[in-house]
Amino acid sequence: MPAGRFTISLDGREAVLEMKRLAVIDQPKWPAYDARVRPAIMSFRIVWKATGEKILIDDKQKHFRFEGYRAMAQAEATAEVPSLNFSWKSDPINTSNAAFAIIGNEVNGKYYDV
Amino acid sequence: MSFSEERESRVQYTINRRQFLHTGVCLATAGASALLLPGASSAQKDAPVPDGIPSNGSTDPYPIPWLDRNRSHNQSPGPGMEPSNIYHFKGHVARCNNFTGMGTDNKGNRIAFGAPSTDFSLVRGEYFAARAPQLGTFCHI
Numbered sequence A: 001m002p003a004g005r006f007t008i009s010l011d012g013r014e015a016v017l018e019m020k021r022l023a024v025i026d027q028p029k030w031p032a033y034d035a036r037v038r039p040a041i042m043s044f045r046i047v048w049k050a051t052g053e054k055i056l057i058d059d060k061q062k063h064f065r066f067e068g069y070r071a072m073a074q075a076e077a078t079a080e081v082p083s084l085n086f087s088w089k090s091d092p093i094n095t096s097n098a099a100f101a102i103i104g105n106e107v108n109g110k111y112y113d114v
Numbered sequence B: 001m002s003f004s005e006e007r008e009s010r011v012q013y014t015i016n017r018r019q020f021l022h023t024g025v026c027l028a029t030a031g032a033s034a035l036l037l038p039g040a041s042s043a044q045k046d047a048p049v050p051d052g053i054p055s056n057g058s059t060d061p062y063p064i065p066w067l068d069r070n071r072s073h074n075q076s077p078g079p080g081m082e083p084s085n086i087y088h089f090k091g092h093v094a095r096c097n098n099f100t101g102m103g104t105d106n107k108g109n110r111i112a113f114g115a116p117s118t119d120f121s122l123v124r125g126e127y128f129a130a131r132a133p134q135l136g137t138f139c140h141i
Helices: B003-022 B042-046
Strands: A006-008 A014-026 A038-059 A064-081 A086-090 A097-108 B089-105 B110-113 B120-129 B132-140
Touching: A006 B120, A014 B089, A014 B120, A038 A097, A038 B089, A038 B120, A064 B089
Parallel strands: none
Antiparallel strands: A006 A014, A014 A038, A038 A064, A064 A086, A064 A097, A086 B089, A097 B089, B089 B110, B089 B120, B120 B132
16 A cells, blocks of 8 residues: 555554555456456545444454454445446545454464464 | 475465565455564565575465464454454454445435445554564455
């Protein structure tokens, strides 16, 4: 991620990810082998905000530990497929919702035992 | 395994790890702005062997091993599941999925967005690759 496209608050409880006019592909029939690909452009903004619900996962077998919070996440986006003369814009960000979201810190692999 | 086979295997391995950034099994995976930590020289990071393969392996992040079985370096987040997409990692992770929302197309049609598999991630921190600590920020969209 280029610098400036994301922010994480100092206390780690909020994060914003934003990209504008990102070149992507439109491939509705993926993963079909012959799924047609069309160039597309996407902009999006995602906001995570921690709730008061703490989460601690410590999995010794898989060697990872996560410590953070359940979060509320919302997103807004626009998409264009120029070859189809199609564009779409989401409603304002406060009208969307993610059923599951988390934010926090993780260590895994070689850092797990440090 | 002969030297040539081993070499070929190594080349394939390197390409597969790079696929994490450059192809994406899902819609897309963004790139990185990996920076070396102080103390790791640029020669350590970039020194290529004659055929262009980094002598210490790629500086791309190492995938979570048990997510790599099907060449999918991502799993949708959920209770008890590992949030990070990167192994040998320590840092900040934000994940979310199962979005619901609405939007409008250029013909005025109301079209919903989001599905259980609509997941996003933001992963920022230190990871270990090419025998050195690296810093980077990655996202999955």
